[in-house]
Amino acid sequence: MKILVVDDDCTLLNQLRTALEGGRYLVETASDGEEAMKKLLTSAFDLVILDIMMPGLDGLSVLRESREEGVRTPVLMLSAKGDADDRAQGLDLGADDYLAKPFSLNELFARVRALLRRASGNGDPILQVGDISLDTTARTVSRSDAVIELTPKEFAILEFLMYNKNRIVSRLNLAEHVWQDDFDPFSMSNFMDVHIKNIRRKINDNSKDGLLRTIRGVGYILKDNAQ
DSSP states (O other): OEEEEEOSOHHHHHHHHHHHHHTTOEEEEESSHHHHHHHHHHSOOSEEEEESOOSSSOHHHHHHHHHHTTOOOOEEEEEETTOHHHHHHHHHHTOOEEEEESOOHHHHHHHHHHHHHHHHTOSOOEEEETTEEEETTTTEEEETTEEEOOOHHHHHHHHHHHHTTTSOEEHHHHHHHHHGGGOOTTTSTTHHHHHHHHHHHHTTOOSTTSSEEEETTTEEEEOOTTO
C-alpha cells in the first residue's frame, strides 16, 4: 500500500514517514500543496494524509482541486485541535476522516488501517495462499505459523501477488504497483528479480513447484495449490 503524506512541518513529515515505513507501507512525501497536487495527478496512491494548515495552497484547496480533477483516493486530514470549522469543511469537500494534532501514532495507524480496509472493500484483513497468511491490517506475514520478516517493498510485492493469486502478474505491472513513477525499467531491470528471490528465500519457497512461480518472459504467479 502506498501513502502520500503532505505537511509543511519537515520534522513531523519525517517522523510520519519513518513510522509508516516501519509499518511496511510505501511512503512518499510533499512539503507543500503544489508538490502534493503534482504527485496526486501523476501517481497512484492508496491513501493521502493531508495537513490542512499550509502556506500557499493549503490542504483544503488541495482536497478541493484533487476531487475536481477526479482523484478519489481516500484522504485523512490533519487539523489543529479546535479547528472544527476546517474539519467540517474538509469532510464536505470529500475528506474521509480527520485527526486532530497532537495525535498518537497508535491512533494514526488505526485510522490508516480503517481507511485502507474500507477502500479495498475487503472486510477480512487476512489474505491466504496455501499456508501463507498476510495480515493487511497488522502488516505481518507468516507461513505455517512461523513469522516472516519482510521489507516494505517485499511486503508490497507479496501483498499484490496474493490479491491476484492464481493470476499471472506481469513484471511491469508489479513494478509499477510497487515503485510507481520511481521505477526505471532500464536502470532497475533486475530489481524485481532480486526482490522475488529474497521473498522466496524468506518464505522457504525455493522448490520448482513452490507457490511463487516465475513465468519466463511474462512475470510471476502465486499459485494456490488448493485450487
